[in-house]
Amino acid sequence: MKKHKVNSKAIVSYPKTPAFFALGLFVFILITITFGTVRWMTIGGFEWYKLLLLLSTSIITLFMFVRIMFVYKTVTFKGNIVIEKYPLRVGSSFETDLTKYLLFWEVKQKTIGKKQFDVLVLQTKIGQPIVISNREMTNFPEVVKFMDSRFKKYHVSKVK
Numbered sequence: 716m717k718k719h720k721v722n723s724k725a726i727v728s729y730p731k732t733p734a735f736f737a738l739g740l741f742v743f744i745l746i747t748i749t750f751g752t753v754r755w756m757t758i759g760g761f762e763w764y765k766l767l768l769l770l771s772t773s774i775i776t777l778f779m780f781v782r783i784m785f786v787y788k789t790v791t792f793k794g795n796i797v798i799e800k801y802p803l804r805v806g807s808s809f810e811t812d813l814t815k816y817l818l819f820w821e822v823k824q825k826t827i828g829k830k831q832f833d834v835l836v837l838q839t840k841i842g843q844p845i846v847i848s849n850r851e852m853t854n855f856p857e858v859v860k861f862m863d864s865r866f867k868k869y870h871v872s873k874v875k
Contacts, residue, residue, distance in 0.1 A: 724793075728789065728791075728853055728854045728855065730786075731851060742776060742783065745772055745776040749772045749773050752765060753769060756769065783803070785801070785804065788800060788801050789802065792861050795813050795865070813865075815840075816839040817838075817866060818839060820869055822859060832848050835859055
């Protein structure tokens with residue numbers, strides 16, 4: 716009897732550096748403007764437009780910082796398990812057994828501006844889909860190849 720060799724090597728997909736570097740740089744610039752506005756208010760006196768600038772940059776900085784914290788994730792494919800980890804959220808990790816909970820998967824084309832990107836969507840019975848794009852995440856071709864080899868019957872073209 717022949718046994719199939721199971722690949723136990725995990726495929727880890729994490730955010731590409733340029734995307735988070737750009738967001739981090741934007742937040743750094745906003746923080747600099749916020750502190751500069753506070754310094755400007757202490758030296759030049761209190762004016763309503765300075766307060767408006769301070770409030771707007773503070774709110775935008777806070778929203779961007781929270782966005783960075785909640786969007787950063789790593790997705791690990793090992794065996795039939797997908798693990799989504801959000802390292803910047805305390806204790807937030809989701810493990811999904813694809814043999815039990817996968818409904819279908821597909822690769823969609825998404826256009827942003829003039830560029831097209833591929834997006835892998837894994838729809839599960841649990842709730843929110845697991846979404847990976849080749850624009851923002853690494854190891855996209857390996858993940859698609861993994862899904863095609865292991866879960867070909869769950870591709871959207873085969874599921875009715």
